[in-house]
Amino acid sequence: MAKGSGNNVGEAVHYTLHLTNNCNMECKYCYVDDNNIQVMSFDTAKKAVDLASKNSKDSIGIIFFGGEPLLHRDLIYETVEYCKWKDKQSQGMFHFKITTNGMLLDEEFMNFSAKENIFIALSHDGIKEAHDSYRIDRNNIGTFDTLSDKLNMLISRRPYAPVLMVVNPDTAEFLARSVEYLYSKGFRYIISSLNYAANWTDRDMEVLKSQYEMLGQFYFEKTIAEDKFYLSPFEVKISSHISGDSYCHERCELGKKQISVAPDGLLYPCVQFVGEKDFSIGNVNTGIDRERQETIYSSNEEEKVSCQTCSIRKRCNHYCGCMNKQSTGSINKVSPIQCSHERLLLPIADRLAEKLYKKKSAMFIQKHYNDMFPMLSLIEDSGKRKL
Numbered sequence: 001m002a003k004g005s006g007n008n009v010g011e012a013v014h015y016t017l018h019l020t021n022n023c024n025m026e027c028k029y030c031y032v033d034d035n036n037i038q039v040m041s042f043d044t045a046k047k048a049v050d051l052a053s054k055n056s057k058d059s060i061g062i063i064f065f066g067g068e069p070l071l072h073r074d075l076i077y078e079t080v081e082y083c084k085w086k087d088k089q090s091q092g093m094f095h096f097k098i099t100t101n102g103m104l105l106d107e108e109f110m111n112f113s114a115k116e117n118i119f120i121a122l123s124h125d126g127i128k129e130a131h132d133s134y135r136i137d138r139n140n141i142g143t144f145d146t147l148s149d150k151l152n153m154l155i156s157r158r159p160y161a162p163v164l165m166v167v168n169p170d171t172a173e174f175l176a177r178s179v180e181y182l183y184s185k186g187f188r189y190i191i192s193s194l195n196y197a198a199n200w201t202d203r204d205m206e207v208l209k210s211q212y213e214m215l216g217q218f219y220f221e222k223t224i225a226e227d228k229f230y231l232s233p234f235e236v237k238i239s240s241h242i243s244g245d246s247y248c249h250e251r252c253e254l255g256k257k258q259i260s261v262a263p264d265g266l267l268y269p270c271v272q273f274v275g276e277k278d279f280s281i282g283n284v285n286t287g288i289d290r291e292r293q294e295t296i297y298s299s300n301e302e303e304k305v306s307c308q309t310c311s312i313r314k315r316c317n318h319y320c321g322c323m324n325k326q327s328t329g330s331i332n333k334v335s336p337i338q339c340s341h342e343r344l345l346l347p348i349a350d351r352l353a354e355k356l357y358k359k360k361s362a363m364f365i366q367k368h369y370n371d372m373f374p375m376l377s378l379i380e381d382s383g384k385r386k387l
Helices: 042-053 069-088 107-116 128-134 144-157 169-184 202-224 234-246 290-301 321-328 336-358 362-369 373-386
Strands: 014-018 059-065 093-100 118-123 163-167 189-194 230-232 258-261
Touching: 014 042, 042 059, 042 069, 059 069, 069 093, 069 107, 107 118, 107 144, 118 144, 128 144, 128 169, 163 169, 169 189, 169 202, 202 234, 202 336, 202 362, 230 234, 234 336, 234 362, 321 336, 336 362
Parallel strands: 014 059, 014 258, 059 093, 093 118, 118 163, 163 189, 189 230
Antiparallel strands: none
């Protein structure tokens, strides 16, 4: 397809609007360059929405991202209103998500998110010892205490809100307790990932392994009790265990399923690349450069030389372009830390899956063998809330 065209008809693509690179926090592992503060204009946001809706027949995801997107909530309000207008004109069906550090969450935005059905994802690293080690404000003060009431407000109003955790070498020892803490606060969707750019040692990996084993027991107990609980990376690895060679849920569709829009309107294949113009795949004025998009996608799809003979390559996340970029600086190189992580995690997840299957856990079987489980679960939960 020629440069400047819209999305292919039928493509389900999420557009991440990087409203600003500014933030009210200074997380130590943040990769966003905030030396030159930029803010997206409403005109750029409109053009991004127009591009997203062009020729698309599917529901379109609009994700508000940063920096901290709630620094510019008026832009969020205007963009949502514009999407609603486009919907009324039969020019697209939209759904919304925001990823936030939570510091600026308040009743006003919670009411707005409920009204417009905005999915809220919260960045939080768990217990105080872990969270405050890295997630600090502009005065170098940990934000755990400030966020305590925010967590309560969020989960009471948006019970399906996920938490995004980052694990560092010096906070790995707190992983299990952090997950249990967030679970106790009411969160049932917890996504934990490593800071692959950090300096992980063999000792750190041993600590992480023991934490995963403890979490495996915690996950087992909650699943046997038929508590609904999603914990990544366990869920995706269990799914890969069950699906075998047909597993593809983790497959990175770099630049195909998610497009990042920088404050200046340049388009990038994912969040990790914003600002690196060598990876730009177009702009909101002329559209997607399909040739450039395909070149980056194809390069990422090529099997990495170091992985060609690996026995777990079909279950490994080594093809995630964003992760490789963060850890090695290249989409074509895989970090040794990632290899170590996959090899310690997979056996734990496999044993957990086998144990739950042998126990004939109804929750486990429904979740991993019934494609209708997400829909049935939502209906069930909606009925409970009405009661």
